[in-house]
Amino acid sequence: MLTSTSAHAGHATVAQWVQNIKGAALRELFPLVTRADVTSFAFGLPAAELLPLKDYAAASSRVLSLDPRALQYQLPPESLKIHIQGLLASRGVNCRPDQIFLTAGAQQATHSLVNLFLEQRGQVLVEEVAYEGLQTALTPLQPEILAVPSGMESGMDLDAVESQLVRGARPAFIYAITDGHNPLSLSLSQASRIRLVEMARRFRIPILEDDVFGFLSYDGPALPPMRALDEEWVFYIGSLSKTLAPALRIGWIVAPAAFSPALHFLKQSNDLDTTTLSQLTVSSYLDTGVFPSHLATLRREYGKRRDAMLNALKAHFPLEARWRKPTCGMFIWVELPPEIDTIDLLRMAVKTEQVAFMPGAIFAMSGNRGARNGIRLNFTHCPVEQIEPGVARLARVLKRFMRSGR
Amino acid sequence: MLTSTSAHAGHATVAQWVQNIKGAALRELFPLVTRADVTSFAFGLPAAELLPLKDYAAASSRVLSLDPRALQYQLPPESLKIHIQGLLASRGVNCRPDQIFLTAGAQQATHSLVNLFLEQRGQVLVEEVAYEGLQTALTPLQPEILAVPSGMESGMDLDAVESQLVRGARPAFIYAITDGHNPLSLSLSQASRIRLVEMARRFRIPILEDDVFGFLSYDGPALPPMRALDEEWVFYIGSLSKTLAPALRIGWIVAPAAFSPALHFLKQSNDLDTTTLSQLTVSSYLDTGVFPSHLATLRREYGKRRDAMLNALKAHFPLEARWRKPTCGMFIWVELPPEIDTIDLLRMAVKTEQVAFMPGAIFAMSGNRGARNGIRLNFTHCPVEQIEPGVARLARVLKRFMRSGR
Numbered sequence: 001m002l003t004s005t006s007a008h009a010g011h012a013t014v015a016q017w018v019q020n021i022k023g024a025a026l027r028e029l030f031p032l033v034t035r036a037d038v039t040s041f042a043f044g045l046p047a048a049e050l051l052p053l054k055d056y057a058a059a060s061s062r063v064l065s066l067d068p069r070a071l072q073y074q075l076p077p078e079s080l081k082i083h084i085q086g087l088l089a090s091r092g093v094n095c096r097p098d099q100i101f102l103t104a105g106a107q108q109a110t111h112s113l114v115n116l117f118l119e120q121r122g123q124v125l126v127e128e129v130a131y132e133g134l135q136t137a138l139t140p141l142q143p144e145i146l147a148v149p150s151g152m153e154s155g156m157d158l159d160a161v162e163s164q165l166v167r168g169a170r171p172a173f174i175y176a177i178t179d180g181h182n183p184l185s186l187s188l189s190q191a192s193r194i195r196l197v198e199m200a201r202r203f204r205i206p207i208l209e210d211d212v213f214g215f216l217s218y219d220g221p222a223l224p225p226m227r228a229l230d231e232e233w234v235f236y237i238g239s240l241s242k243t244l245a246p247a248l249r250i251g252w253i254v255a256p257a258a259f260s261p262a263l264h265f266l267k268q269s270n271d272l273d274t275t276t277l278s279q280l281t282v283s284s285y286l287d288t289g290v291f292p293s294h295l296a297t298l299r300r301e302y303g304k305r306r307d308a309m310l311n312a313l314k315a316h317f318p319l320e321a322r323w324r325k326p327t328c329g330m331f332i333w334v335e336l337p338p339e340i341d342t343i344d345l346l347r348m349a350v351k352t353e354q355v356a357f358m359p360g361a362i363f364a365m366s367g368n369r370g371a372r373n374g375i376r377l378n379f380t381h382c383p384v385e386q387i388e389p390g391v392a393r394l395a396r397v398l399k400r401f402m403r404s405g406r
Numbered sequence: 407m408l409t410s411t412s413a414h415a416g417h418a419t420v421a422q423w424v425q426n427i428k429g430a431a432l433r434e435l436f437p438l439v440t441r442a443d444v445t446s447f448a449f450g451l452p453a454a455e456l457l458p459l460k461d462y463a464a465a466s467s468r469v470l471s472l473d474p475r476a477l478q479y480q481l482p483p484e485s486l487k488i489h490i491q492g493l494l495a496s497r498g499v500n501c502r503p504d505q506i507f508l509t510a511g512a513q514q515a516t517h518s519l520v521n522l523f524l525e526q527r528g529q530v531l532v533e534e535v536a537y538e539g540l541q542t543a544l545t546p547l548q549p550e551i552l553a554v555p556s557g558m559e560s561g562m563d564l565d566a567v568e569s570q571l572v573r574g575a576r577p578a579f580i581y582a583i584t585d586g587h588n589p590l591s592l593s594l595s596q597a598s599r600i601r602l603v604e605m606a607r608r609f610r611i612p613i614l615e616d617d618v619f620g621f622l623s624y625d626g627p628a629l630p631p632m633r634a635l636d637e638e639w640v641f642y643i644g645s646l647s648k649t650l651a652p653a654l655r656i657g658w659i660v661a662p663a664a665f666s667p668a669l670h671f672l673k674q675s676n677d678l679d680t681t682t683l684s685q686l687t688v689s690s691y692l693d694t695g696v697f698p699s700h701l702a703t704l705r706r707e708y709g710k711r712r713d714a715m716l717n718a719l720k721a722h723f724p725l726e727a728r729w730r731k732p733t734c735g736m737f738i739w740v741e742l743p744p745e746i747d748t749i750d751l752l753r754m755a756v757k758t759e760q761v762a763f764m765p766g767a768i769f770a771m772s773g774n775r776g777a778r779n780g781i782r783l784n785f786t787h788c789p790v791e792q793i794e795p796g797v798a799r800l801a802r803v804l805k806r807f808m809r810s811g812r
Contacts, residue, residue, distance in 0.1 A: 011638075011662070011664065012523065012579075012610070012611075012612035012638075012639060012641075013523070013578075013610075014522055014523060014665075014668060015521070015522060015523060015524060015525050015528075015578070016525060018522065018668045018671075021667065021668065021671050043479070045478065045479055046478070048474060048475055048478050049474075051477040051478060052477075053470055053471075053474065053476065053477060056470065056477060057466075057467065057470035057471060060463075060466050060467075060470060061463065061466075061467065064459055064462065064463035064466060065459075065463060068454060068455075068459070069454055070459065070653065071457040071458075071459060071462060071651035071652070071653045071654065072451065072452070072454050072457060072651070072652060072653060073449070073451055073652040073653070074653070104510065104677040104681065105677055105678055105680070107674075107675075107676070107677050107678040108676060108677040108678075111675060111676050111677070115421070115546055116420055116421060116424065117418065117419070117420060117421060118421060119421050119422060120526040122421075133674070133678065136671060136674045136675040137675050137676075139671070139675060140521055140672070140675060172419075172421070173418075204418070204419075205418075206418035232417075232418075233418060235418075245477035245478070245683075246477070246478060246479040246680055247476065247477045247478060247479070247480070247680060247681070247682050247683040248477065248683065249677065249680065249681050256417070258417065259420075261427065262420060262424045262427065265424075265427050265542060265545070266546070268513075268539070268542045269513075269517060269542040269543050269545060269546060270513070270514060270517050270543075270676055270677075271510040271511055271513050271514040271517070271655065271676075271677070272511055272513040272514075272539065274511070274652055274653060274655065275510065275653070275655050275681070275684075276653050277651075277653040277654065277684070278681075278683070278684070
C-alpha cells in the first residue's frame with residue numbers, strides 16, 4: 001500500500017485518505033472466493049443462466065441499426081426515466097421523471113449522494129454492519145461514523161438512532177437498506193419505516209434509502225420503500241443490476257428536482273454522464289414489455305434457491321447458528337457463536353471443502369469487530385442443485401472448526 | 407442553486423462545495439448552443455456520420471451471442487488492456503498491461519487521479535485557461551489553484567511553472583494537455599515536453615497528462631506524449647471517446663503498477679468498476695483490425711474540416727482576430743480584441759446568424775477573466791460544406807459586434 005509519506009522512495013505522494021484503504025488482509029480473500037473449483041456463496045451475483053442475453057442482444061441490434069446517434073454524446077434518454085417511473089409506481093413510489101437522476105449503477109448513485117451531502121470529515125449515521133460499497137464511497141471523505149447496532153429481527157436499532165439525534169448529533173445523512181438488507185438480509189417493518197422517516201423530518205436529516213433488492217421479493221410484494229412515505233427527506237437509490245444485468249450499469253436516484261443541478265454537476269465531474277448507449281438499449285428492452293415476466297421468473301427461481309438454502313441450513317448447520325428467512329434480496333446472514341472468526345473459517349472451508357462465503361468482517365463499519373462471527377451466504381448465483389451439497393460441506397467445516405476450538 | 411444554508415426552507419443541507427458550482431449564467435448558454443436550427447461549432451463532438459455503427463453493432467452481436475457472461479459482473483478484460491498497450495506503442499509509449507487502468511472515459515480517469523493525489527483544499531498547478539472537465543473534477547475538493555499563463559505559440563508557460571516551484575509551491579499535481587490542447591488547440595514542443603518532465607522529477611510533482619487528442623493528428627503523427635519520457639512521474643490519461651465513440655465510455659490511466667490498488671479502490675468507490683460489456687465489445691471490435699483504417703479516415707476527414715475552417719477564418723474574420731493552425735485535436739482557438747465579451751457575442755450570434763461557439767469564459771480557471779475574449783471553434787462535428795458558411799456568418803456578427811462598440 002502506498003502511503004502519503006511515500007513508502008517507495010520515488011513515488012508521487014498520494015492523498016492522506018489512501019492510507020485508510022482496507023489493506024491486503026481482506027483483498028487476499030478474493031482469490032479464495034473466486035477459485036474455479038469452489039462452490040461460492042460469496043458474491044451478490046445474479047444467476048448467469050437467467051440473464052436475458054437474447055432479449056438484450058435484440059434490443060442492442062435495434063438501437064444500433066435504428067438510432068444514428070447511438071454512439072454519440074447525448075443526454076440521458078427521457079424514455080428510460082419514464083420506464084423507471086413506471087417500475088417505481090409498482091413499488092408504491094410516485095415520482096416524476098424530473099425527480100429521477102440516472103447513474104452508472106447504484107454504487108454511483110450512492111457515491112453521488114455521499115458527495116452531495118457529506119463534508120470532508122463530517123458525520124454520517126450508519127449501521128455497525130453495512131454494505132461494503134457504502135464504505136468505499138465514504139472512505140475518501142474520511143467521515144466520523146456514528147454507528148448504530150442492528151437487531152437480527154428488526155434491523156437498524158431505531159432507539160439508538162433517536163438517542164443519537166436527541167443528544168444533538170446532526171449527521172449529513174442516515175443510510176438504510178429497507179428491503180433485503182445487505183448483508184443482514186432483513187427488511188424493515190412498516191412501523192420502522194414510518195418511524196425512521198418521522199425522525200428524518202423532525203431532525204431534518206436526509207435518508208439515503210438503498211432499494212436495490214426491493215424488486216426481488218419472494219413472499220408476495222415487498223412493502224413500499226420509505227420514498228413512498230416522504231419525497232423531501234428520502235433520497236432513493238435504485239438499480240437494474242440485480243434484476244436485469246450488472247454489466248449494463250443502470251442505476252438511479254430519486255430526489256427533489258431542486259437537487260438536479262448539483263447531481264448533474266457531480267455526474268459531469270465523475271464521468272461526463274454519457275453512458276447513453278446502455279441506457280438507450282435498456283430502454284428499448286423495456287419497451288418490449290418482457291421485463292415483468294422476467295422479474296416473475298427471477299422471483300420464482302431465486303425463491304426456490306432461498307428455500308433450498310434455508311432447508312439445507314436447517315438440516316446441516318449446528319444448533320448454535322442463527323438466521324432468519326429473508327423475504328427479499330440475495331442473501332442469508334448466519335450468526336455463528338461469538339468466538340468464531342469467520343475469516344479463519346473461510347480459509348479452512350475453501351481449503352478442505354471447496355466452498356466459500358463472505359465473512360462478516362468485510363461489512364464491519366470503521367474497524368468494528370462485532371460482525372466477525374457472521375457469514376453472508378448468497379443464494380441466487382449457484383444452481384439450485386448445488387446449494388444443498390455446498391451448505392452440507394460448509395456445515396462439515398464449521399463443526400470441525402468449532403470442535404477444534406478455533 | 408441550493409446552498410449549504412438551505413435556500414429553501416425544507417431542503418436537506420448540502421455540502422459546502424456545492425455553493426462553488428458555476429451558476430446559471432453559464433448553464434443558460436447550453437440551450438443556445440444546442441438549438442436545432444443553429445450551426446454549432448460549440449462542442450467537442452465527433453462527426454456523427456463517421457462513427458463506426460455497423461462495425462460496433464457486429465462486435466456487439468458477437469459478444470452477446472458468444473460470451474454467456476457478457477451481462478454478468480466480471481473483471482475488466484485483459485484483452486482490452488493489451489489492445490490499448492498496442493495503441494500506445496504507436497504513440498511511442500511503452501507500458502505493460504498491469505500499468506493500464508481502465509476507466510469510464512477520460513473524465514473518470516481525471517477524476518480518479520485528482521482524488522488520488524489531491525487533499526481537500528490542497529494545491530494544484532493548472533493553466534489559467536483549462537478544460538472545463540478538469541474544473542468539474544476539482545470543484546468538490548475546493549483546491550487552491552496555482553494558475554500559470556499559456557502562450558498562443560508555446561502553450562503552458564514553463565517559466566511560470568518553474569518560478570512557482572522554485573519559490574516552494576508543491577502542488578498535488580500539474581495538469582497538462584500535451585497535444586491538441588482543449589481549448590487552446592496547441593501542442594507542446596519537444597523541448598517543452600522534456601523540460602516539464604524534468605521539473606516534475608526535480609520537484610517530485612506528478613504530471614496528469616491528458617492525451618485524448620494525440621491520435622487525431624493532421625500533419626503526420628504527433629510527437630510522443632510525456633509518458634514516453636518518464637514512467638514514474640507522468641500519469642497518462644487516454645480515451646477512445648474522440649476516436650471510436652463517446653457513448654462507449656472507454657478511457658484509461660497509465661500509472662506505475664504500485665498505484666493500482668488505490669485506483670481500483672477509487673473505481674469501486676465511484677461505480678463498482680463493471681462497465682465490462684462495453685469493454686468486451688470494444689475489445690472485440692479492435693480484434694477485427696479495422697481501427698487503424700478508421701483512424702486514418704478520421705484524420706483525413708477532420709483534416710479537411712480543419713483546413714476549411716482555417717481558410718474561412720482567413721477569408722472572413724477581421725484582422726484583429728488571432729489564431730494558430732492546430733496540428734491535433736478538434737478545436738481552433740481564436741483570440742479576439744480584449745474588450746470583446748464573447749458570451750455577449752454568442753448571444754448575438756445565435757440570435758442573428760444561427761451560429762454558435764464556446765465562449766472562452768467557460769474555460770477560465772477559478773474566476774479568472776483572461777479568457778473572456780477567446781472563442782473555441784470545433785471543426786470535427788459539422789459537415790465540411792457547412793463550415794465556410796458558418797464561419798462567414800460568425801464573422802458578420804463579430805464585425806457588427808465590434809462596430810457597435812460592445
